[in-house]
Amino acid sequence: MLAGCGAGSQTDYDSYPGSAPGDQRVGTEGRAATKADVKERGGLFGGDGLNIFGGEEKKEGPSSGIGVNSFLWRATLDTLSFMPLNSADPFGGVIITDWYTPPESSDERFKLTAYILGTALRSDAIKVSVFRQVNVGPNQWQDAVVEPGTVTSMEDAILTRARQLRIDSANSE
Structure with a gap:
């Protein structure tokens, strides 16, 4: 009855291509993505990273602090x-x-x-x-x-x- 909750075997992963624990993600050129590719694209959270504690924000021109005119x-x-x-x-x-x-x-x-x-x-x-x-x-x-x-x-x-x-x-x- 609890068979669906068990840890997946290799055969379970075989039915979902690309989901095996050792599989690598494929880059846009059809090759495995490298650390250099991820760094070039800016990582998981973009080029500026994840800023959850404030800090410096990059401003691109004058800003009034609101999102409209x-x-x-x-x-x-x-x-x-x-x-x-x-x-x-x-x-x-x-x-x-x-x-x-x-x-x-x-x-x-x-x-x-x-x-x-x-x-x-x-x-x-x-x-x-x-x-x-x-x-x-x-x-x-x-x-x-x-x-x-x-x-x-x-x-x-x-x-x-x-x-x-x-x-x-x-x-x-």
């Missing part, structure tokens, strides 16, 4: 600052707000998700999704249509603020 990131946070934040991921470039009810209209609420899609300050690097709900009863909300211009105006406001931040940054240097 820093002007778009700050502009999005500034533009959506009137809404409560649910989550913000600067490395993935996603900002999600919680539901917001405008003071002038207590029968509707909005939620926004902003995606920063790149490191360049361009109009296609920002995408906003707007969700709207209307109140249909006590604590009952129903999804409603968002006016088409709402998304465009939010994206334009974010881009305008990002350009302002970039100009201010260039003038302060």
